[in-house]
Amino acid sequence: MDKFRMIFQFLQSNQESFMNGICGIMALASAQIYSAFDFSCPCLPGYNLAYSGGILLVPPLVLFLLGLVMNNNVSMLAEEWKRPIGQRRKDPAVLRYMFCSMAQRALIAPVVWVAVTLLDGKCFLCAFCTAVPVATLGNSSQVPSLAQQETARLLARIPCQEIYDGEWLIAREVAVRYLRCISQALGWTFVLLTTLLAFIVRAVRPCFTQAAFLKSKYWSHYIDIERKLFDETCTEHAKAFAKVCIQQFFEAMNHDLTLGHSHPKPTKASAEGAEEERGKLHGITDQGTMNQLLKSWHNCKPPLRLDQEEPLLENGWAGGVPGPGPAPILRKEVATYFSKV
Amino acid sequence: MDKFRTIFQYFQSSSESIMNGICLILAVATVKIYSSFDFNCPCLPRYNALYGLGLMFTPPVALFLCGLIANRQSVVLIEEWRRPTGRRKKDPGIVKYLCSSVLQRALAAPVVWILLALLDGKCFICAFSSSVDPKKFSDFANMTASDVQLFLTKVPCKDDELVKDNPARKAVSRYLRCLSQAIGWSIMLMLIVMAFLARSLQPCFDQTRLVQRRYWSNYIDLEQKLFDETCCEHARDFAHKCVLHFFDSMRSEMKARGLAATRQDGVIPWDSAAEAEGQEREEGKKDLLRGIANQKQVNQLLTTWYRSKPPLDITQALQPPPGEGGGSLSHRGTSCPPATRFSQHTDV
Numbered sequence: 001m002d003k004f005r006m007i008f009q010f011l012q013s014n015q016e017s018f019m020n021g022i023c024g025i026m027a028l029a030s031a032q033i034y035s036a037f038d039f040s041c042p043c044l045p046g047y048n049l050a051y052s053g054g055i056l057l058v059p060p061l062v063l064f065l066l067g068l069v070m071n072n073n074v075s076m077l078a079e080e081w082k083r084p085i086g087q088r089r090k091d092p093a094v095l096r097y098m099f100c101s102m103a104q105r106a107l108i109a110p111v112v113w114v115a116v117t118l119l120d121g122k123c124f125l126c127a128f129c130t131a132v133p134v135a136t137l138g139n140s141s142q143v144p145s146l147a148q149q150e151t152a153r154l155l156a157r158i159p160c161q162e163i164y165d166g167e168w169l170i171a172r173e174v175a176v177r178y179l180r181c182i183s184q185a186l187g188w189t190f191v192l193l194t195t196l197l198a199f200i201v202r203a204v205r206p207c208f209t210q211a212a213f214l215k216s217k218y219w220s221h222y223i224d225i226e227r228k229l230f231d232e233t234c235t236e237h238a239k240a241f242a243k244v245c246i247q248q249f250f251e252a253m254n255h256d257l258t259l260g261h262s263h264p265k266p267t268k269a270s271a272e273g274a275e276e277e278r279g280k281l282h283g284i285t286d287q288g289t290m291n292q293l294l295k296s297w298h299n300c301k302p303p304l305r306l307d308q309e310e311p312l313l314e315n316g317w318a319g320g321v322p323g324p325g326p327a328p329i330l331r332k333e334v335a336t337y338f339s340k341v
Numbered sequence: 342m343d344k345f346r347t348i349f350q351y352f353q354s355s356s357e358s359i360m361n362g363i364c365l366i367l368a369v370a371t372v373k374i375y376s377s378f379d380f381n382c383p384c385l386p387r388y389n390a391l392y393g394l395g396l397m398f399t400p401p402v403a404l405f406l407c408g409l410i411a412n413r414q415s416v417v418l419i420e421e422w423r424r425p426t427g428r429r430k431k432d433p434g435i436v437k438y439l440c441s442s443v444l445q446r447a448l449a450a451p452v453v454w455i456l457l458a459l460l461d462g463k464c465f466i467c468a469f470s471s472s473v474d475p476k477k478f479s480d481f482a483n484m485t486a487s488d489v490q491l492f493l494t495k496v497p498c499k500d501d502e503l504v505k506d507n508p509a510r511k512a513v514s515r516y517l518r519c520l521s522q523a524i525g526w527s528i529m530l531m532l533i534v535m536a537f538l539a540r541s542l543q544p545c546f547d548q549t550r551l552v553q554r555r556y557w558s559n560y561i562d563l564e565q566k567l568f569d570e571t572c573c574e575h576a577r578d579f580a581h582k583c584v585l586h587f588f589d590s591m592r593s594e595m596k597a598r599g600l601a602a603t604r605q606d607g608v609i610p611w612d613s614a615a616e617a618e619g620q621e622r623e624e625g626k627k628d629l630l631r632g633i634a635n636q637k638q639v640n641q642l643l644t645t646w647y648r649s650k651p652p653l654d655i656t657q658a659l660q661p662p663p664g665e666g667g668g669s670l671s672h673r674g675t676s677c678p679p680a681t682r683f684s685q686h687t688d689v
Contacts, residue, residue, distance in 0.1 A: 178388075
């Protein structure tokens with residue numbers, strides 16, 4: 001547990017390293033999902049290509065979208081893009097930076113999936129088994145005598161060892177080796193091109209736009225922090241608001257009770273600790289009153305206004321004993337508006 | 342747990358250690374990728390050599406590029422190389438030192454792959470089975486040239502019908518594997534001897550320059566990291582003040598608008614002195630409301646935050662407040678570009 005917490009803390013210490021962590025996890029998950037997935041070629045002429053194409057292209061798309069979704073910054077980018085200009089100009093370079101950094105991270109898991117799929121070879125084998133050059137690899141003498149559809153039907157069964165019945169036309173092993181070889185060559189080429197592209201993007205950037213890059217990085221980080229701090233400030237505000245609101249409600253109830261039932265005022269407790277505890281009760285000290293208060297809280301929440309007095313009846317009973325009428329009583333608890341900036 | 346933390350701290354203490362760590366991880370990943378990769382020689386005339394040699398050299402290139410990408414120092418190197426001279430002279434020796442250190446670390450994973458491929462032997466057998474001289478083996482005496490070629494092409498595939506359980510295949514395969522392993526071990530020995538010589542003969546050369554270059558390249562790296570961290574702290578501080586300033590300005594604006602409304606109801610306005618006196622006890626707790634105290638005000642604050650974010654200029658917030666009503670609305674007019682604000686805070 002401690003170990004996980006430490007790793008978590010380390011990753012969270014820096015937003016970028018946190019995102020890199022998520023990225024790495026998704027890449028590993030992608031490889032794991034592929035190895036756990038049970039590939040099952042249909043071995044039918046029209047369906048092979050569709051199935052394999054689907055396996056090759058749909059999961060990467062899903063992984064890409066998942067990568068974007070798991071990135072907190074997507075909503076930040078959308079917000080920054082769509083906000084009205086107001087008093088703060090919009091900088092397209094910052095938007096571009098945010099989009100590029102998110103897209104780069106989200107692309108890693110799909111690239112891993114495509115690379116693993118090609119290097120494994122089953123998908124390619126399934127897709128292109130009908131395109132094997134029988135003339136060069138197999139029994140070329142039999143080729144002209146067969147109808148195209150029949151050839152396609154035979155070749156489509158190559159990926160399925162149990163039902164393949166075309167050994168006389170082309171040895172299954174030969175075809176499988178040929179297609180897997182091409183698939184693996186494509187896979188490694190794909191990996192090489194992707195790493196080359198990544199290297200060029202990373203290495204060439206400092207040669208050209210370093211100053212602009214530093215600016216965009218700073219301001220995109222700023223926007224992120226500002227949003228978080230605003231949310232935190234709003235949460236603090238909401239807490240304080242709720243606290244005062246509830247306090248006022250309790251006091252209003254207490255006051256209503258004092259007026260309605262003429263309860264004797266609670267005597268001052270001798271010890272200070274007891275006084276504090278009594279204070280927390282706000283004068284509500286029996287079950288019936290508490291129930292009434294709770295019912296009132298549910299049926300008639302106080303208005304969202306802390307700055308002015310309300311006629312007491314607004315906070316009062318729902319169909320219970322009517323109060324003695326609104327009396328202008330000074331509230332003790334009102335929010336102060338001093339700021340310590 | 343403590344051990345883990347110590348290891349973590351050790352790796353984080355110096356960027357060199359981090360780079361070494363990444364290098365090691367990449368080497369281990371190479372071994373894992375090689376062992377999980379399903380080698381599949383095509384056993385076809387021209388394809389064998391392409392496949393075998395391609396598999397021997399393409400992954401190392403990709404791993405080399407990965408090693409460069411994963412190494413932070415490569416970016417530092419290029420930045421240092423391309424920066425304008427400005428007020429700090431450029432020392433080509435530092436760039437050379439960084440370059441050699443980056444290349445050495447990036448070459449580790451490719452070398453591991455090539456050595457694995459050679460010691461394992463499959464790539465070599467696949468690539469060179471067709472080039473074997475058939476005269477070395479007595480089994481081929483009775484076969485025609487084209488048959489021999491076909492046979493040799495199929496040697497890497499143990500289960501192929503033509504060569505299954507054939508002693509000639511095993512002989513050729515053993516021969517090629519032996520050659521491949523010999524080359525592999527020779528390369529490993531050569532590399533280790535070179536590394537040993539380089540390490541032990543180093544003190545014979547000019548040490549001072551090396552020490553200086555190592556120091557300054559480490560310095561550049563740390564300076565860049567510290568700059569990034571300082572920028573992060575600055576952004577946090579900036580954002581904090583900006584948000585607080587926004588709340589204050591909303592409060593002042595609402596107060597200016599709200600005074601007129603509240604007077605009609607005959608209720609006590611916000612800044613009544615009588616109230617203020619009684620509130621000192623609660624001041625610490627109530628501070629957080631910052632003058633926004635009803636639903637409409639909160640909604641207005643949130644809408645304004647979305648519609649019209651405050652300008653990136655907190656000069657007003659940092660100055661001592663002139664008075665309650667005075668400077669509250671004047672900030673709306675200013676909209677300095679962000680760059681000027683940033684430049685004032687770079688004195689670290």
